[in-house]
Amino acid sequence: MSTLDPLKLAGAKPKGKRPFFFKDQDVERVLAVTMAIAQEVGVMRERLDTVERLLEEKGTVTRADIEAYTPAKPVAEERGAWTQEYLARILRVYQQEIEGLDKPNEASSEEIGHELAQKD
Amino acid sequence: MSDSKTYDGPPDYRNVGLHGMSPETSHDEKARFNFLAHLNRHLAANILPGVKTAYETRVKPNNSSPAHRHDVRKALLEDPLFQNWSALRRGTMELRQQAGRWVTIRQAESLNAKAKEMTDGDARLVLDPNLIIPNYLAKIDHHCMPGSYHDELVPGDVTGAANYDVGIFVTTGGGLGRFSDGGGEAVVAWMKKNRPDFAPKRILDIGGGLGQNVVPIAKAYPDAEVVCVDTGAPVLRYGLARAKSMGVENITFVQANAEDLSMYEDGHFDWVQSTMFLHETSVKAMPRIMKESHRLLAPGGLVMHVEQPQYAKDMPLYEQAIRDWDAFYNNEPFWTKMHELDLDQWMIDAGFERGELLHGGVAAVVDADLFPQHANDEVEDFGRKAAWHIVGAEKRAA
Numbered sequence: 001m002s003t004l005d006p007l008k009l010a011g012a013k014p015k016g017k018r019p020f021f022f023k024d025q026d027v028e029r030v031l032a033v034t035m036a037i038a039q040e041v042g043v044m045r046e047r048l049d050t051v052e053r054l055l056e057e058k059g060t061v062t063r064a065d066i067e068a069y070t071p072a073k074p075v076a077e078e079r080g081a082w083t084q085e086y087l088a089r090i091l092r093v094y095q096q097e098i099e100g101l102d103k104p105n106e107a108s109s110e111e112i113g114h115e116l117a118q119k120d
Numbered sequence: 121m122s123d124s125k126t127y128d129g130p131p132d133y134r135n136v137g138l139h140g141m142s143p144e145t146s147h148d149e150k151a152r153f154n155f156l157a158h159l160n161r162h163l164a165a166n167i168l169p170g171v172k173t174a175y176e177t178r179v180k181p182n183n184s185s186p187a188h189r190h191d192v193r194k195a196l197l198e199d200p201l202f203q204n205w206s207a208l209r210r211g212t213m214e215l216r217q218q219a220g221r222w223v224t225i226r227q228a229e230s231l232n233a234k235a236k237e238m239t240d241g242d243a244r245l246v247l248d249p250n251l252i253i254p255n256y257l258a259k260i261d262h263h264c265m266p267g268s269y270h271d272e273l274v275p276g277d278v279t280g281a282a283n284y285d286v287g288i289f290v291t292t293g294g295g296l297g298r299f300s301d302g303g304g305e306a307v308v309a310w311m312k313k314n315r316p317d318f319a320p321k322r323i324l325d326i327g328g329g330l331g332q333n334v335v336p337i338a339k340a341y342p343d344a345e346v347v348c349v350d351t352g353a354p355v356l357r358y359g360l361a362r363a364k365s366m367g368v369e370n371i372t373f374v375q376a377n378a379e380d381l382s383m384y385e386d387g388h389f390d391w392v393q394s395t396m397f398l399h400e401t402s403v404k405a406m407p408r409i410m411k412e413s414h415r416l417l418a419p420g421g422l423v424m425h426v427e428q429p430q431y432a433k434d435m436p437l438y439e440q441a442i443r444d445w446d447a448f449y450n451n452e453p454f455w456t457k458m459h460e461l462d463l464d465q466w467m468i469d470a471g472f473e474r475g476e477l478l479h480g481g482v483a484a485v486v487d488a489d490l491f492p493q494h495a496n497d498e499v500e501d502f503g504r505k506a507a508w509h510i511v512g513a514e515k516r517a518a
Contacts, residue, residue, distance in 0.1 A: 014266045021210075
């Protein structure tokens with residue numbers, strides 16, 4: 001056992017004042033927490049995928065099997081593609097903002113609804 | 121997996137090459153590195169291009185004719201998409217540091233014992249406990265890496281070096297290859313192609329850290345005596361143990377400041393190399409480092425500095441501003457100034473003649489079956505792409 005406290009030291013602050021980018025720093029803190037949780041969900045999904053594949057292959061699974069598991073390249077690519085899909089899902093809001101950038105004057109549903117309600 | 125698209129993401133962390141100092145990683149720790157490599161890639165591939173569109177469509181029209189990259193950056197700071205990309209990119213670096221430190225510090229005792237066993241009494245580890253860490257390294261923890269290259273949590277500590285080693289995969293999405301040595305391999309490939317008969321007897325790598333880029337050089341020139349200089353004892357200890365475990369026996373790791381290498385005579389080295397080092401120094405230190413490099417170089421020898429491209433006049437200000445991101449928001453404070461300097465003039469001021477200067481470009485050389493080849497990649501994570509410029513000089517033979 002290490003005499004150091006890895007949990008406390010792992011998250012230590014680096015020397016140098018931290019920059020914040022949002023006008024409301026609390027929103028940025030929430031984003032940081034959200035992405036850390038997203039990371040842990042990704043980790044859990046990879047573990048579940050490992051368990052499923054081991055079960056398919058052997059019918060049983062031990063924790064040691066999970067630790068020793070190494071996906072073959074096509075399997076690693078399937079798992080990588082899932083992670084890409086996962087990130088695209090949770091970061092969708094940015095995709096849509098980017099797609100809308102070249103349409104700054106795009107009409108809203110409210111505006112179109114107003115227009116459609118006119119007789120002439 | 122969708123059948124309509126070829127997979128273009130990072131490889132699995134389990135492809136990273138193991139050596140005798142590699143920390144053990146659990147299934148979930150590997151999965152965490154995988155997620156973070158993907159997140160970095162997602163930010164570069166899917167969000168950063170949007171930042172450029174945001175700049176062109178809603179930032180630039182309100183900030184006509186910026187005179188300098190700093191004007192562009194300050195205008196970008198007001199844009200919500202740049203703010204979000206930046207917050208995500210900074211947060212990802214913090215997650216990466218936490219993930220790597222957790223892995224290495226939880227096994228500090230065994231890693232430190234292994235390093236001690238492999239380096240104790242070995243003349244190829246030359247430490248100087250009285251060395252003063254230069255201010256450009258002491259004032260800030262580069263790339264948000266707590267403790268930087270030099271702090272020790274306990275005597276004989278190598279955990280910081282091990283953390284740096286395991287995390288390179290994450291930051292570059294595997295772009296530096298199995299042993300994170302794509303830069304060193306690229307330098308070797310350049311040398312073998314451009315100077316096929318070069319047979320250096322002594323090679324010096326300055327700011328070489330844990331030696332990931334000098335190991336391929338030492339392997340390519342097995343008869344050469346190689347010296348890796350750095351200010352950090354943890355990276356040097358780890359570096360010697362790592363190199364030995366990979367069967368590389370011709371590197372001596374020396375704790376010293378590259379501004380003063382007076383322990384070596386004039387003309388002692390045939391090749392002086394730095395790889396992604398100058399940007400972590402300062403305007404005051406660089407002339408001294410360059411003068412030392414010139415002094416230490418034997419006639420007929422080569423000095424090569426490998427860095428990301430300089431901010432040439434023809435580089436768009438937007439690209440310069442994005443390349444500057446690491447300087448302002450990832451604790452690489454000298455990055456911005458270094459990249460605007462006239463490195464040719466600095467080399468001339470250090471003693472080289474203009475006719476002796478050489479320039480080139482190199483891209484990471486990796487095992488392309490397993491790792492992405494960023495040289496051919498359309499996605500560019502500015503400032504972190506595994507492709508670099510060489511600014512160097514060849515000292516005329518006497």
